[in-house]
Amino acid sequence: MANRGWDEFEIGAMLRSFDGKIDDIAGTAQIDRAYSSSSSYTASVADWRLVKPVFNKDYCIDCQFCWIYCPDVSIISRDKKMIGVDMDHCKGCGICVEVCPTNPKSLLMFPEQAEEEAEIASWPAKDEEK
Incomplete structure (x- = not known):
């Protein structure tokens, strides 16, 4: 996904929080999670x-x-x-x-x-x- 500003997404766009498969998100420390580039965690x-x-x-x-x-x-x-x-x-x-x-x-x-x-x-x- 190309980096976009908040106002450049299409209406109804789905922004995934994580890249790839997540097996145990609750048991994975925040700093060890694979956040996607569209996640608010990365900005x-x-x-x-x-x-x-x-x-x-x-x-x-x-x-x-x-x-x-x-x-x-x-x-x-x-x-x-x-x-x-x-x-x-x-x-x-x-x-x-x-x-x-x-x-x-x-x-x-x-x-x-x-x-x-x-x-x-x-x-x-x-x-x-x-």
Whole structure:
């Protein structure tokens, strides 16, 4: 497939995520997957994201919901432990925040220019259930 810009594809074009046969995609580390040239994994989208998820490991229970539901495979997980967000490929959709079950959530959305350390320092306190 020739390299094309996003606006050069025909309506209804199917863009394959991977080249060749994939036997165990869930068991294959992100960096070892054969991504196609039309995949968002091969190109950074960070320059057009308006909001980004910030990860606070102190509240994470490693449920892997964010990893399962992320449409861009932007959640970095090793040995079933959440370790961060791949900001080169995260589009800022917020699905990871929506599916996070912790209280407060271990992922929250902030403006793209926000400093992660400052946002984590002002993280919401845990709501005590009555």
